[in-house]
Amino acid sequence: MPILIIAFVLFVLLDIAxxxxxxxxxxxxxxxxxxxxxxxxxxxxxQED
Known part of the structure; x- marks a missing residue:
């Protein structure tokens, strides 16, 4: 469960960024x-020629 919460928080932070x-x-x-x-x-x- 803690890994799921950490992953969710990371996704929220990425969304805000x-x-x-x-x-x-x-x-x-x-x-x-x-x-x-x-x-x-x-x-x-x-350029190829």
Missing amino acids: AMLWGYDSRDGIDSAEWVRRQEWQLSHLA
């Missing part, structure tokens, strides 16, 4: 993600 110092990577409705993906793909294809 994620809320405080985490990064929100969600894109908005007007995101140009497809443009970034296309540019990324083209830049990696050019």
Whole structure:
């Protein structure tokens, strides 16, 4: 039982740390993600040549 309590407390602390110092990577409705993906793909294809 003590291990279960310790694991629960660790998960709660990790959740709090994620809320405080985490990064929100969600894109908005007007995101140009497809443009970034296309540019990324083209830049990696050019590096292979």
